[in-house]
Amino acid sequence: MKSSNHELPLFQINPAIKALKPSATLVINEQCQQMTKNNEKVFRFGFGQSPFPVPDVVVESLRKNAHQKAYLPVQGLLELREAICGYILRTEQLSYTPDQIIVGPGTKELMFLLQSVNQAEILLPSPSWVSYAPQAEILGRKVTWLLEEGAPDPDFVASTLEKRCIENPDQARLLVLNYPENPSGRTYSENQLEKIAQVARRFNVIILSDEIYSGLHFDGSHRSVAQYYPEGTIISNGLSKWCGAGGWRLGAFVFPPALNDIKKAMCVLASETFSAVSSPIQYASISAFEESNELTDYLRIARMILKELGSYCYDRLDKAGAELVKPQGGFYLFPKMDAMRSRLKVDDSVSLCKKLLTETGVATLPGSVFGRPATELSMRLAYVDFDGTAAMNACEGQQTLEEGFLQTYCKTTVEGIDRLCQWLSS
Numbered sequence: 433m434k435s436s437n438h439e440l441p442l443f444q445i446n447p448a449i450k451a452l453k454p455s456a457t458l459v460i461n462e463q464c465q466q467m468t469k470n471n472e473k474v475f476r477f478g479f480g481q482s483p484f485p486v487p488d489v490v491v492e493s494l495r496k497n498a499h500q501k502a503y504l505p506v507q508g509l510l511e512l513r514e515a516i517c518g519y520i521l522r523t524e525q526l527s528y529t530p531d532q533i534i535v536g537p538g539t540k541e542l543m544f545l546l547q548s549v550n551q552a553e554i555l556l557p558s559p560s561w562v563s564y565a566p567q568a569e570i571l572g573r574k575v576t577w578l579l580e581e582g583a584p585d586p587d588f589v590a591s592t593l594e595k596r597c598i599e600n601p602d603q604a605r606l607l608v609l610n611y612p613e614n615p616s617g618r619t620y621s622e623n624q625l626e627k628i629a630q631v632a633r634r635f636n637v638i639i640l641s642d643e644i645y646s647g648l649h650f651d652g653s654h655r656s657v658a659q660y661y662p663e664g665t666i667i668s669n670g671l672s673k674w675c676g677a678g679g680w681r682l683g684a685f686v687f688p689p690a691l692n693d694i695k696k697a698m699c700v701l702a703s704e705t706f707s708a709v710s711s712p713i714q715y716a717s718i719s720a721f722e723e724s725n726e727l728t729d730y731l732r733i734a735r736m737i738l739k740e741l742g743s744y745c746y747d748r749l750d751k752a753g754a755e756l757v758k759p760q761g762g763f764y765l766f767p768k769m770d771a772m773r774s775r776l777k778v779d780d781s782v783s784l785c786k787k788l789l790t791e792t793g794v795a796t797l798p799g800s801v802f803g804r805p806a807t808e809l810s811m812r813l814a815y816v817d818f819d820g821t822a823a824m825n826a827c828e829g830q831q832t833l834e835e836g837f838l839q840t841y842c843k844t845t846v847e848g849i850d851r852l853c854q855w856l857s858s
Contacts, residue, residue, distance in 0.1 A: 578593060607638070617760060650742075681713070745813075749765065
């Protein structure tokens with residue numbers, strides 16, 4: 433048989449997608465895995481995965497519900513949405529009904545659906561998590577970075593948001609706030625949230641409040657901007673960070689009644705894409721959002737360990753000459769090394785992280801992928817390279833960490849930070 437002139441199928445990749453690179457966090461995780469296979473010493477500070485196990489009560493619930501196989505409602509299992517309502521009421525003092533909630537396969541997918549149905553300019557405080565902007569670019573949305581100018585200003589988000597809105601007050605906008613923040617570990621005070629809410633209300637800006645690290649606020653005092661701007665705030669939360677269940681892929685959006693049309697549109701899109709989240713995962717996740725002594729103690733211990741370890745890493749980097757904020761939640765730091773530019777002999781954050789990895793084995797992510805200027809010598813590091821199960825077991829019944837705890841149970845992280853600081857000082 434004579435072969436066709438077209439031996440391969442014809443196709444054309446969407447130019448917006450073709451221009452993108454794979455998620456920086458996933459790339460660094462795969463690179464670290466390969467280095468480990470090659471027996472190279474690597475300190476895995478690039479991938480932000482909770483080091484702690486999924487709580488036993490939640491794991492047991494999954495075991496009991498492994499037989500669940502029916503397709504569930506697109507919006508999510510009713511009993512799970514009821515549990516999420518209880519969780520939000522308990523932790524945020526905000527009252528919602530199950531009909532105001534969508535359950536999805538991770539908040540990342542829900543964020544993409546939101547940007548798909550809502551044709552709005554995306555406003556991102558710099559720095560921000562690596563996937564917000566690429567999702568917007570795939571969909572052809574305009575991305576505007578809110579950059580802090582001059583001296584440190586705790587109210588820079590509110591002031592730069594107002595400035596942007598005044599320039600074009602009639603533009604539809606979506607402001608994405610993530611706090612405690614990935615990549616810096618900082619959070620917003622109640623006063624700062626109130627100022628942001630005032631500007632958003634004045635210009636009818638929708639806020640996506642990404643609170644995936646809310647349960648890991650070190651003092652357990654997280655507050656949502658929805659308390660000050662309930663009619664215009666969508667709360668995003670899930671199990672990946674505070675419940676250690678990143679691979680479970682379960683997240684939820686909570687909508688105010690005023691944004692019901694957006695919720696309905698997202699449900700339609702969900703019905704044509706993922707249909708419904710895994711049934712066993714949804715049933716098992718009910719126990720994660722319900723109040724229990726086990727989960728309360730789990731979060732207390734996780735916060736205690738991360739707060740002490742974050743303080744240790746901050747102090748070491750601060751003394752080594754890096755510029756950074758002390759973390760208030762989560763498990764990230766975002767040091768800047770511009771003052772050491774001549775000694776480090778690099779001109780951008782990508783070169784900085786490559787050189788650091790090559791010479792020390794410390795894997796981090798460049799600040800440029802978080803919306804910082806390419807020439808800024810900044811990086812994000814996730815201080816989670818330790819055995820979270822062993823660390824938690826060692827804290828059982830303890831109200832404070834024993835002396836030497838970090839050096840014993842967080843040894844790899846401590847060693848990696850020390851090696852980084854020695855490299856900066858050499």
